[in-house]
Amino acid sequence: MPEITKQAGLGLGLGLRNTHFEYILSEWPAVDWFEAISENFMDSGGRPRRVIQEVAERYPLVLHGVSMSIGSTDPLNFDYLAKLKALADELQPVWVSDHLCWTGVLGVNSHDLLPVPLTEESFSHVAERVRQVQDFLERPLVLENPSTYITFSQSNITEPDFLRQLSNETGCKLLLDVNNVYVTCFNADADPVAYLESFPSENVVQIHLAGHQHCGTHIIDTHDGPVCSDVWELFRLAWSHCNAPATLLEWDGNIPAFQECHTELLKAREYMDANGMPLPDRAGQAVSTGSVPNPLDFLVPEVMNNTVLEQV
């Protein structure tokens, strides 16, 4: 199985979103790399497929999935994995990632990233599935810590320890989502700094940044705004612990113009220098009604503007 060796120097990347296709194809902006949602392209025979082929010709690309369901007790979906492998073979991403979560069971997909109880039983289950996936894909898997809103009473392993052991035993690499650390820790009354201090940073190849909605009693991982100052500070700490991980901004709801996303991403430079000072907090704190975790609307293309009614 090939090693992941390219993360150092991959730089600052953005999530590839449909609303930015026109801009990217016309301007070829100076972003270091893109992360594409695997499921948006693995069945595509239309314009999205053409766009990602062109993007992959010009930029380093990472495939990031939301439906592998590595923590589910359903059998692995090898039809899905075959499509993911074919897409990866075609696009040659730097790596393929997904989440430490399950999305459904008994054949149903909730399309949410649901938390796994962190126990010896779940560890053995997930580790075996990671090995199977890596053997099938013939490449290491990169797994992300999810944002979570509940804590299972039966959990008796911390998430950093679970991921360290998983990475050490299977060879998978880790995607450290700093915003998810902040969200999960707030929701569970845990200390995000202690979480980061105990995270297996030596196995981190990528970092995620994103915005969230603070609801007072809990925080929702909405990816619909700029990164807040607390998360930037966690990023500074995470960056200092890791080996120059590829860093990516996710913006999935209320997506602004590409340039605004890129400007937000480039703030990361201020926190990658140990002497850099944080920028003023521009994150909006207003809570919008109906906010949902892990918004999925960006997974559904806007079709109506691509149709024409011909006259008789």
Added chain:
Amino acid sequence: MSTLPSTMHAMQSWMQEALAFPQSTSSQQLEQLLEPSSRLSGTQRLAIYQRSYYLRLLKCMREQFPALCHALGEELFNDFAYQYLQALPSVSYTLYELGRRFPGYLEANRPDAGQPDEQRESWVDFMVDLARYEFQLFAMFDAPGHEGKPFASVDTADNRLLLQPCFALGNYRFPVAWYYHEVRKRNDAGFPHLERSPVALVRKDYLTHTFPLSIPEYTFLLALEANQNIETALEMVAGKLELPMNQVSSSWSKPNGIRARWITAGFFITAD
């Protein structure tokens, strides 16, 4: 009190049921399975997932069926879509499939299902047809097509004309394509009159074009879709609709006739 799920599989089955049917969970059981935070009980923490499950999927449904949502109004659309998601939850790894079974669900669960055909509500037929048309458009947006490769030209012989891969026919009871595009233009289109509305959908340069068809045109394309050749399809039109063969042939092949218009519009590719 019910037994607590003791295995990982039992826990996942329990949680999935709790997401789709929040009323099915026992709060006593739930508080034993989930830790409270300093601000929220276990029940309240789970409710974050429960709320977002339907909010998220309903939003996707509205995006897959924007014209139907407009026609029904968001509240009623959400009611139908909520019942659909409860009855037929997603079984695909991709959200692109979320609405595939919605038109069939609406037909099977129409409020006048027990009535004779003549007493059925026409607005339900309209909703079902509009849902079918919208999902067809949605599917064609990202289906395999012929972009980047040459299409047939007017010089291509009839016996080498093949329907292109991103092509579909629809035969609706209402002018749903017109309604959909009125919604797209943000016009406040009223409920259309009953009007048989056959259409062809063709994607070219990543735009999906809807062509209203006459009955002979629809019959002809239906034959081509069933792998008949041009000559046989023309004969079928003449035979089924009792039209003179020379009239049918002329409509097809005359200058600026159907053949030329459809070739220009990208209906056909060239057979090897």
